[in-house]
Amino acid sequence: MGVEWFGFGYAALVATGGIIGYAKAGSVPSLAAGLLFGGLAGLGAYQMSQDPKNVLVSLIASGTLAGVMGYRFYNSGKMMPAGIIAGASILMLGRLGFKMLQKPHDT
Template identity: 85%
Template sequence: MPVDWFGFSYAALVASGGVIGYVKAGSVPSLAAGLLFGSLAGLGAYQMSHDSKNILLSLIASGTLAGVMGFRFYNSGKFMPAGLIAGASLLMVGRLGLKMLQKPHDP
């Protein structure tokens, strides 16, 4: 089974966004949310690396972030960080949706 590099990259982006929010603005909620959702996305990528149909955790994490950060982007109009994370999360949700539609491969 191939490693889900896209999923791990997404997880790193989310976690690093939380760390950057903390460093730049001293925002503890940004740090906590970034590390929580980055960890969930990383665990989801790990699960998908072992079973490509095991997408539930990744879908929950990226779907939640797409909604929350999309709402923040809509209200603020600021691309950084809300628009970036919302866009990356939407791409991830789309990717996972396509994986759900794929037929299983015979071993």
């Protein structure tokens, strides 16, 4: 079992986005959402580090962010932050789909 570095990086990106949103615009909702979803993504990455097939929490966090931030990007056309987070979330969903399709390894 390896550490899910991609998942932890995604979690850090989401949490950092919330912190930057708060620092630049004073947006408490950005801070709360960033820390909540960053924490959920971090929990999901930890769970996947323990069991690569345990993707549910990561799937919920990245799927929700892909939908919400994708909608915001569609409406605003702004790459920061909506486009970046939507893109990263879609990549994470692709990775999770790949993980779910892999056959288990005997170790």
